[in-house]
Amino acid sequence: MPIKAYFINNVVLINDIEESRKVYFSGYFGKPINAEKVKEETDISSPLILNAFEALYLMEKGIIDLYYDDKKVESVEEAKKILNIIDRRERQYIIYRDLRNKNLKVRSGLKYGSDFVAYRLGPGLEHAPFIIHYHDIDEKFDPIELVRAGRLSHSVKKDFIISSLKDSNKTLYIIFKWFKP
The missing domain is CATH 3.40.1350.10 (Trna Endonuclease; Chain: A, domain 1)
Structure with a gap:
């Protein structure tokens, strides 16, 4: 089941800490809000911020579902517009x-x-x-x-x-x- 990620104030956020850890260590995606250097899972104790490219890539791979204004973004083309990937x-x-x-x-x-x-x-x-x-x-x-x-x-x-x-x-x-x- 894809992880929920939310586009808020020009960033994509994964709120759940366990899911943040999973996404980060699946390929070093994103940056935890309160961690400088991440070496192990316990270093992540805050939500994960993804940049636009990371979010789109993870959406294309089916790893995350992107939400904008409390609605699931249904297509890659719609995500590109929302994330300003034009x-x-x-x-x-x-x-x-x-x-x-x-x-x-x-x-x-x-x-x-x-x-x-x-x-x-x-x-x-x-x-x-x-x-x-x-x-x-x-x-x-x-x-x-x-x-x-x-x-x-x-x-x-x-x-x-x-x-x-x-x-x-x-x-x-x-x-x-x-x-x-």
């Missing part, structure tokens, strides 16, 4: 979903000025090995931005990945790694 964000979501389907644990990359960071194992178990930036395939790319991103990723010991979509849903990834000759 235009560029919808394309970013396709990348997010693809990375999740490849068993990576995907979190916000805001701290690094990117769209996502991704873990093989999970936050708290390793440092994220990847910084991922989404870029529309037909959009110009400033080479200075590429150098900046590459230098940042190198300084924090992460691979920098540019992601894009071809033909509206085929994912493309270009990985940049620093090396010493």
Whole structure:
């Protein structure tokens, strides 16, 4: 039976603590309200907040039912509108979903000025090995931005990945790694 999640004040909330623990540890989804570093189930003693991509992904997988204004959201398309996953964000979501389907644990990359960071194992178990930036395939790319991103990723010991979509849903990834000759 899917877990109830509520869209309230621009966040998606799972109120039940046991269900919050289940969702978090099923793939490191969301952030508990009162916990900084989560290593074990007992570290979660408050509701879980999901971002829009996490909520949509979990809804698509049948793990959560999303509620808005006390009504169950019946379709993915309706959820996308409610969660504001439209235009560029919808394309970013396709990348997010693809990375999740490849068993990576995907979190916000805001701290690094990117769209996502991704873990093989999970936050708290390793440092994220990847910084991922989404870029529309037909959009110009400033080479200075590429150098900046590459230098940042190198300084924090992460691979920098540019992601894009071809033909509206085929994912493309270009990985940049620093090396010493």
